[in-house]
Every structure is written in structure tokens, then in C-alpha cells.
Amino acid sequence: MPTPVQISDTEHPNANVQVLKVERPYYEQHQFNNALYYDNSKDKKQVCSNPLAKFHPLNMMLSMFPILSWLPKYDLKRDLISDMIAGFTVGVMHIPQGMGYALLGSVPPIIGIYTAFFPVLVYFIFGTSKHASLGTFSVISIMVGKVVLRYTGIYEPMHVVSSLCIVMGCFHIIMYGIRFGVLSSLLSDALVSGFTTGAAIGVLTSQVKDLFGIKLTQVLGKYEIVLNWYELLGKLPSTNLVTFGISVLTITVLVLNNELLKPRLSKLCLVPMPIQLIAAVGGTLASGYFDLAKNYNVTVVGHIPTGIPAFQPPDLDLSRHLIVDGLIIAIVSYTITVSIAVTFAKSNNYEIDFNQELLALGASNICGTFFSCLPLSASLSRSQVQVLTGGRTQLTSIVSCSILICVLLWIGPFFEILPKCILASIIVVALKGLLVQVKDFFRFWNISRLDAIIWLATFLAVVIVSIDVGLLVGIVLSVASISIRSLKPYTCLLGHVPNTDLYLDIKRYKAAQEIESIKICHYCGSLNFASRSNFKSELCSLIGIDAIELTRSKPSQPIDTNCIIIDFSALSYIDPSGVLSLQQLINDFNRLSIKVYIAGASCPVYEMMKRCDLNEKPDGSFNFFPTIHDAVHHAKEKLVLIPVITEIPSKLTADIGINIIPPSDVYRSITHF
Structure with missing residues (x-):
């Protein structure tokens, strides 16, 4: 029998604040899609469609002559x-x-x-x-x-x-x-x-x-x-x-x-x-x-x-x-x-x-x-x-x-x-x-x-x-x-706020702490033929590793980064050129024994990457995850188990009202350090 999501109140160091702990399994992207019945068939548009299918003479008349819409409703007494x-x-x-x-x-x-x-x-x-x-x-x-x-x-x-x-x-x-x-x-x-x-x-x-x-x-x-x-x-x-x-x-x-x-x-x-x-x-x-x-x-x-x-x-x-x-x-x-x-x-x-x-x-x-x-x-x-x-x-x-x-x-x-x-x-x-x-x-x-x-x-x-x-x-x-703004998007390194599922810019939030041997990179904007070069340079600059250069020559010093998580939650668009560039960068990091995970990609971005044959690797060196927290948990799973707990103000519980019961084959144990 699968274990449901457990929701319970708990105390907070600040007595005036009530929090809600939500325990859930962590997912890889394909498990997340299966568990929540992901279906993209509705987004597939017909290549050829009848241009007159949506034509309606009355709607067209009202659209071209707005006076026909507002004048009959005119309020003489009020206006x-x-x-x-x-x-x-x-x-x-x-x-x-x-x-x-x-x-x-x-x-x-x-x-x-x-x-x-x-x-x-x-x-x-x-x-x-x-x-x-x-x-x-x-x-x-x-x-x-x-x-x-x-x-x-x-x-x-x-x-x-x-x-x-x-x-x-x-x-x-x-x-x-x-x-x-x-x-x-x-x-x-x-x-x-x-x-x-x-x-x-x-x-x-x-x-x-x-x-x-x-x-x-x-x-x-x-x-x-x-x-x-x-x-x-x-x-x-x-x-x-x-x-x-x-x-x-x-x-x-x-x-x-x-x-x-x-x-x-x-x-x-x-x-x-x-x-x-x-x-x-x-x-x-x-x-x-x-x-x-x-x-x-x-x-x-x-x-x-x-x-x-x-x-x-x-x-x-x-x-x-x-x-x-x-x-x-x-x-x-x-x-x-x-x-x-x-x-x-x-x-x-x-x-x-x-x-x-x-x-x-x-x-x-x-x-x-x-x-x-x-x-x-x-x-x-x-x-x-x-x-x-x-x-x-x-x-x-x-x-x-x-x-x-x-x-x-x-x-x-x-x-x-x-x-x-x-x-x-x-x-x-x-x-x-x-x-x-x-x-x-x-x-x-x-x-x-x-x-x-x-x-x-x-x-x-x-x-x-x-x-x-x-x-x-x-x-x-x-x-x-x-064009200039699209070529110079906002990028930053994210750190983890202890005891939460929050990952914030380490330069702006002092409470955010980098996780040892894991680099979490946030990229905001679009990734296309014009910005792909800047994407590579920004990513390598953030983590301090020039993957392209190091793959050509043997590293002079050991690399202390085992995993790179790229947060694509703010990526609005990616084209085939951007996917190809991303795939090449992933391969370069994999040659250095560095795993690469993509987290939080929107459905259109995820579907474009899949259509361009950017798939999970069987050896686990590359994978997709629905959130950064899931990716971090997966990266550390073999080292130590961590809690997957989200704290939500209790006033939002009335708006939730849903118990998600994942399939038993994707449920993982949740224990503390």
C-alpha cells in the first residue's frame, strides 16, 4: 500500500509563526511525469488547419464595430x-x-x-x-x-x-x-x-x-x-x-x-x-x-x-x-x-x-x-x-x-x-x-x-x-x-538555506550556503543560437571550471566538483542550436567525471530538449529533475540521506486540500541526517 503525503503542524522558533511540514517522495523527471499523469498531446498543434474553422460573422462584426457591443448596453441614467x-x-x-x-x-x-x-x-x-x-x-x-x-x-x-x-x-x-x-x-x-x-x-x-x-x-x-x-x-x-x-x-x-x-x-x-x-x-x-x-x-x-x-x-x-x-x-x-x-x-x-x-x-x-x-x-x-x-x-x-x-x-x-x-x-x-x-x-x-x-x-x-x-x-x-539583454541574462550560483527547500543567490542572501562538491547554477532568459556562446562562458565562469579547455588537456589539479545542477526554472525558451550547445557542454563535463543535472525546466523547454534527443544517460551522468531539491537529494543519495521537507505557512492549507499518493515503485524513504 503506497504511503500518502503526510501533512502536519509543527512549532517554529518564532512562536507567532505557524508552519506546515510536507513529506513527499523525491522524483526524477520521468518518474514525476508518470506519477502525475503528464500528457503533452493537447499542446500538439495541427500542421494544417482550416482558416475558416473559427470564423463567425457575428463575432467578426462585433470586433470590427465595437459600437455594436457597448452602445446597446449604454446606461442613460448613470452615464x-x-x-x-x-x-x-x-x-x-x-x-x-x-x-x-x-x-x-x-x-x-x-x-x-x-x-x-x-x-x-x-x-x-x-x-x-x-x-x-x-x-x-x-x-x-x-x-x-x-x-x-x-x-x-x-x-x-x-x-x-x-x-x-x-x-x-x-x-x-x-x-x-x-x-x-x-x-x-x-x-x-x-x-x-x-x-x-x-x-x-x-x-x-x-x-x-x-x-x-x-x-x-x-x-x-x-x-x-x-x-x-x-x-x-x-x-x-x-x-x-x-x-x-x-x-x-x-x-x-x-x-x-x-x-x-x-x-x-x-x-x-x-x-x-x-x-x-x-x-x-x-x-x-x-x-x-x-x-x-x-x-x-x-x-x-x-x-x-x-x-x-x-x-x-x-x-x-x-x-x-x-x-x-x-x-x-x-x-x-x-x-x-x-x-x-x-x-x-x-x-x-x-x-x-x-x-x-x-x-x-x-x-x-x-x-x-x-x-x-x-x-x-x-x-x-x-x-x-x-x-x-x-x-x-x-x-x-x-x-x-x-x-x-x-x-x-x-x-x-x-x-x-x-x-x-x-x-x-x-x-x-x-x-x-x-x-x-x-x-x-x-x-x-x-x-x-x-x-x-x-x-x-x-x-x-x-x-x-x-x-x-x-x-x-x-x-x-x-x-x-x-538583443543585448537577451545575450546577457541573469546568472548566479545558488546556495541552500538549511532546513528548507529554498535555494537562493549566495551573493544576495548570506543565509544561503553552498553544498560541498555540488554547484547549483541559475540561468534566466533564453538559450538560442545567439546566446549559446554566452551561456557556455557564464556557466564555466560561475563554477570556475573551463570544461572545454580541460577536456583538451589533462587537469593540473584535482577537481572538487562532482555534480553541476543547472536551474532552468527561469528559462523561457530554448531552440535546437541551444540544445546542441547544452549537449556538448554536458558531454565535456561528463568527460571530467562531473555529473550534470537539469532542474525545474518548464514543459515547453523540456519537450524541446527531448525532441532534440537530449535524454537521460543510463550511467546517471546526466538526468532531469522537477526541482532543485530533488536533484540535490539524488546527487547526495549515495552519500547520506537528507530530509525532503517543505515548510509552508499554515494559512495555505485550506487552499491545498489534495493528498497526492505516488506509485509505490517511485517512493523513497525519508530520513534525517
């Missing part, structure tokens, strides 16, 4: 009032921001209002984020502006923007089709932070001329930011003092509101003061009263058309020349939108569909192509306001669009005499959240020097060279960092 308040507030913010960001894109201010209306209606149908406020965004606008300026004098600005939108939309749709959303993880936090901070410097640089009332020479290509600042410093004496005074006054009012008034008002009223709109309206009234454009040479917005823009197809011939620019901006807009969407999805306990966001952006940009819109992106500042004012669902965007349609039909011409320096001031103050990301460099430096280097290199490339080069540098370094 409608909150969505209306948030939508009204965000709609008001769209007016000054849209006009300002349109100027960044080198297009008329009304284009920013178009962008906050037509594409947003499409995103309402396809998008999965409840809180991301779509429309214009500073980084995307300045990237578009560079493309527009490059073709100035050859094509009309709106022809360039429309052609760029269709290219971006097509790229988003293609990326949706190839499931590119899963690759968004390649854009690390360090890359996004460094890139957006550098882009914020570019946005600030583009607005300085309007703040000072200075006209600068347009610089196309590389080193634009550096050259603009050089020219600006030379032209400071020609500053328009009235324009500069309006800029200082506007920035001061906006900063005082954001830092002092806004926090106090938020405690008294849910809806924040629309200070940006107040600044725009006040500036327009002052400009009309004092006739700033005529009397003081202050630059104003100019003509703003009313009504809905005419349906205008893009210039497909021009689109062929914008493929590279369209791809870069498409990736950046997707990255920014998804980053913002994920941030608010986590804080509000829901998930977004990364791949569906590509379809939403693609459809929105293609729609915007025909209605004179800028490329679409989410805005962090508007999204924050949308959350703070209680927005709950995508219906918020419909409310904001209803505000904007009034501007398009009737209110637009009112802002024709608005000074551009006020819009520039609004943009500069809104950049604060991006500019303070400079502190992220020091945070990354304390966490990971490699991430800090990625941040700094991306930032400097954006500021000194150009935005597209900076993005390329960041992506290359991020991918390279993944």
Missing part, C-alpha cells in the same frame, strides 16, 4: 449627464487648440476644427478607448508641417495634407490586417518619453517666432531646431514689443490658472474653467477694440471660412511621394494614441484592442482625407480633462462634435482677428506636461542605464537632427537593447 458635461468641456478646448495646432501644421486654423469633427465621428464607431480625446496634437501637427513646407510652392498645403492622410490611413489599415498591433510593445517607455520630449522642444521652437513677433527663414531638412534658435538670437532686437507683451500676459494668466486657480476650483465645481477659450475670446475682443493688426503690426489668424468643407479627393500622384513620411507619422500617431488610451484604460479598469485601434485610426484618417483634415491623434491634455470632468464612454466625443458644428457654421469668423501670439501662448503652456518629461531621464538612469541611454539618444537625435531621424534612432536602440 448621460457625465458624458454631456465632459463632452461640452472637451469641445470648448478643441476650439483654441485646434486652431493653434493647425498653424503648427502650416495650414489654415479652421482645419484644426475640421479635424476635431469629421474623423472623430468615425473613431466613435470603430474605436475602443472610452477616454482618449481624438483630434489635433502638437507633435503630429509639427511633423505634418515639415512635410507641407517641403512642398511649398509646388502643391497647395491642403493637397499635401490630404494626400498624407490617405497614405497614413492605408498604412494603418495594412498594419491592422497583418496584426501589427502586437508589435507596439517594441516602442519602449524610454523611447516614447525621449521622443515626445524632443518633439515638444521642436514645437516650442516653432512657436517662439510668434511669441516675439519675429519672422524667421523657413528651414527644411535636418538641424532645423538648432538653426532656428541661432537665427532667433540674432533677430531678438527686432522683437515686436506689443506682441511680446501680449504673449507674456497670456502665458502668465494661463500658468496662474493652471497652478493656483484650477486646483481650488476643482474642489468646488466639476467643470473646469475654460481658460484657453477665455484667452482666445478676450484676445479677439482686445484685437478688435485696439485694431492691433493695423496699429501695432500684430499678426492675426486671418480669414476663417464657415460651413462644411467641400468633398475633395486626395491627389494620388502626390501620395506616391509621401510614402516614407506617411509611414513614420502613422507609427508615431498610433504610438501616442495607444499610449494615452492604455494609460486611462488601466486607471478605469477596462482594456483596449491594440489592433482595433489601427483600424479606427485608418478609417478616421481616410475619412478626413476627403474633408480637409489633419492626421488624427489623441491629446493627453484633452484626455485628462475628459476623465476629470466625468466622461464615461465614447459618447463624449459626439457631444464635443455638436459644439464644434456650431463653430463651423456660425462662430468661425469671430476669431479672424485673434492674434497668433495668443494661440502660440496656449500651445506653449500646454507643452508643460511634455517638457517636464525631462525628469524621466534621471528616473531611467536610476532604474536602468540602458533605458536612460535610449532616452537621451532619442531626445538628442530629435532636437539636433530631426524628428524622423530621432524616431529611427529610438526604434533601433530599443530593438538593440532587447
Whole structure:
């Protein structure tokens, strides 16, 4: 009759701690598999499968059109009032921001209002984020502006923007089709932070001329930011003092509101003061009263058309020349939108569909192509306001669009005499959240020097060279960092904590003690064709034995290591090249009369090694074990019997409730030293 696992309470030196002793047999891997009915047949995938087997038209429809899932479940009593308040507030913010960001894109201010209306209606149908406020965004606008300026004098600005939108939309749709959303993880936090901070410097640089009332020479290509600042410093004496005074006054009012008034008002009223709109309206009234454009040479917005823009197809011939620019901006807009969407999805306990966001952006940009819109992106500042004012669902965007349609039909011409320096001031103050990301460099430096280097290199490339080069540098370094980390995994020697089954890093845990004549090596990461050489060198370095060299020449000194246990519990993947390298290393150690045991390998790793014919050796010089403790026990079995006891807090006993009775032919006696 097999003996069951024995579970009993015992005392602990600390009277306040209760422990549980579990006695069990130790196993070799094949015995463990047999005893617990191991079966890997479910993991064997069919080589050929029917691609339509899992196709279901209704599921596909719900996936492509998320509105069909959430709108029927909309709670009018709970959500409608909150969505209306948030939508009204965000709609008001769209007016000054849209006009300002349109100027960044080198297009008329009304284009920013178009962008906050037509594409947003499409995103309402396809998008999965409840809180991301779509429309214009500073980084995307300045990237578009560079493309527009490059073709100035050859094509009309709106022809360039429309052609760029269709290219971006097509790229988003293609990326949706190839499931590119899963690759968004390649854009690390360090890359996004460094890139957006550098882009914020570019946005600030583009607005300085309007703040000072200075006209600068347009610089196309590389080193634009550096050259603009050089020219600006030379032209400071020609500053328009009235324009500069309006800029200082506007920035001061906006900063005082954001830092002092806004926090106090938020405690008294849910809806924040629309200070940006107040600044725009006040500036327009002052400009009309004092006739700033005529009397003081202050630059104003100019003509703003009313009504809905005419349906205008893009210039497909021009689109062929914008493929590279369209791809870069498409990736950046997707990255920014998804980053913002994920941030608010986590804080509000829901998930977004990364791949569906590509379809939403693609459809929105293609729609915007025909209605004179800028490329679409989410805005962090508007999204924050949308959350703070209680927005709950995508219906918020419909409310904001209803505000904007009034501007398009009737209110637009009112802002024709608005000074551009006020819009520039609004943009500069809104950049604060991006500019303070400079502190992220020091945070990354304390966490990971490699991430800090990625941040700094991306930032400097954006500021000194150009935005597209900076993005390329960041992506290359991020991918390279993944390779570097995989080639330099965490390895250490493990020691045994007496009277437990714990094996810990001897450099970090002083209580862990090395076992005489046994070396236990922990390897974390993956073992593949790229990392196999490093695996060999790290393992030999840890145990102090160069197996490859010693097998070629007779050892000059006796080797005091009889067994090496390799802990593969943290090995995530091994390929055939890695298995072959491991097999060669095992043979080298065996020639030195050193046994090698592998412990804790996960099922996929174990199965790969077995498929590559890495099997237990009959003479016991190589074997697999389910845990380090089993391997240690086997290594010492012929010398002395040791206890196999695991101590578990007694509060976990209620969660166990299982007596495992192993077959009698694998049960071993358990005795103390």
C-alpha cells in the first residue's frame, strides 16, 4: 500500500509563526511525469488547419464595430449627464487648440476644427478607448508641417495634407490586417518619453517666432531646431514689443490658472474653467477694440471660412511621394494614441484592442482625407480633462462634435482677428506636461542605464537632427537593447538555506550556503543560437571550471566538483542550436567525471530538449529533475540521506486540500541526517 503525503503542524522558533511540514517522495523527471499523469498531446498543434474553422460573422462584426457591443448596453441614467458635461468641456478646448495646432501644421486654423469633427465621428464607431480625446496634437501637427513646407510652392498645403492622410490611413489599415498591433510593445517607455520630449522642444521652437513677433527663414531638412534658435538670437532686437507683451500676459494668466486657480476650483465645481477659450475670446475682443493688426503690426489668424468643407479627393500622384513620411507619422500617431488610451484604460479598469485601434485610426484618417483634415491623434491634455470632468464612454466625443458644428457654421469668423501670439501662448503652456518629461531621464538612469541611454539618444537625435531621424534612432536602440539583454541574462550560483527547500543567490542572501562538491547554477532568459556562446562562458565562469579547455588537456589539479545542477526554472525558451550547445557542454563535463543535472525546466523547454534527443544517460551522468531539491537529494543519495521537507505557512492549507499518493515503485524513504 503506497504511503500518502503526510501533512502536519509543527512549532517554529518564532512562536507567532505557524508552519506546515510536507513529506513527499523525491522524483526524477520521468518518474514525476508518470506519477502525475503528464500528457503533452493537447499542446500538439495541427500542421494544417482550416482558416475558416473559427470564423463567425457575428463575432467578426462585433470586433470590427465595437459600437455594436457597448452602445446597446449604454446606461442613460448613470452615464448621460457625465458624458454631456465632459463632452461640452472637451469641445470648448478643441476650439483654441485646434486652431493653434493647425498653424503648427502650416495650414489654415479652421482645419484644426475640421479635424476635431469629421474623423472623430468615425473613431466613435470603430474605436475602443472610452477616454482618449481624438483630434489635433502638437507633435503630429509639427511633423505634418515639415512635410507641407517641403512642398511649398509646388502643391497647395491642403493637397499635401490630404494626400498624407490617405497614405497614413492605408498604412494603418495594412498594419491592422497583418496584426501589427502586437508589435507596439517594441516602442519602449524610454523611447516614447525621449521622443515626445524632443518633439515638444521642436514645437516650442516653432512657436517662439510668434511669441516675439519675429519672422524667421523657413528651414527644411535636418538641424532645423538648432538653426532656428541661432537665427532667433540674432533677430531678438527686432522683437515686436506689443506682441511680446501680449504673449507674456497670456502665458502668465494661463500658468496662474493652471497652478493656483484650477486646483481650488476643482474642489468646488466639476467643470473646469475654460481658460484657453477665455484667452482666445478676450484676445479677439482686445484685437478688435485696439485694431492691433493695423496699429501695432500684430499678426492675426486671418480669414476663417464657415460651413462644411467641400468633398475633395486626395491627389494620388502626390501620395506616391509621401510614402516614407506617411509611414513614420502613422507609427508615431498610433504610438501616442495607444499610449494615452492604455494609460486611462488601466486607471478605469477596462482594456483596449491594440489592433482595433489601427483600424479606427485608418478609417478616421481616410475619412478626413476627403474633408480637409489633419492626421488624427489623441491629446493627453484633452484626455485628462475628459476623465476629470466625468466622461464615461465614447459618447463624449459626439457631444464635443455638436459644439464644434456650431463653430463651423456660425462662430468661425469671430476669431479672424485673434492674434497668433495668443494661440502660440496656449500651445506653449500646454507643452508643460511634455517638457517636464525631462525628469524621466534621471528616473531611467536610476532604474536602468540602458533605458536612460535610449532616452537621451532619442531626445538628442530629435532636437539636433530631426524628428524622423530621432524616431529611427529610438526604434533601433530599443530593438538593440532587447538583443543585448537577451545575450546577457541573469546568472548566479545558488546556495541552500538549511532546513528548507529554498535555494537562493549566495551573493544576495548570506543565509544561503553552498553544498560541498555540488554547484547549483541559475540561468534566466533564453538559450538560442545567439546566446549559446554566452551561456557556455557564464556557466564555466560561475563554477570556475573551463570544461572545454580541460577536456583538451589533462587537469593540473584535482577537481572538487562532482555534480553541476543547472536551474532552468527561469528559462523561457530554448531552440535546437541551444540544445546542441547544452549537449556538448554536458558531454565535456561528463568527460571530467562531473555529473550534470537539469532542474525545474518548464514543459515547453523540456519537450524541446527531448525532441532534440537530449535524454537521460543510463550511467546517471546526466538526468532531469522537477526541482532543485530533488536533484540535490539524488546527487547526495549515495552519500547520506537528507530530509525532503517543505515548510509552508499554515494559512495555505485550506487552499491545498489534495493528498497526492505516488506509485509505490517511485517512493523513497525519508530520513534525517
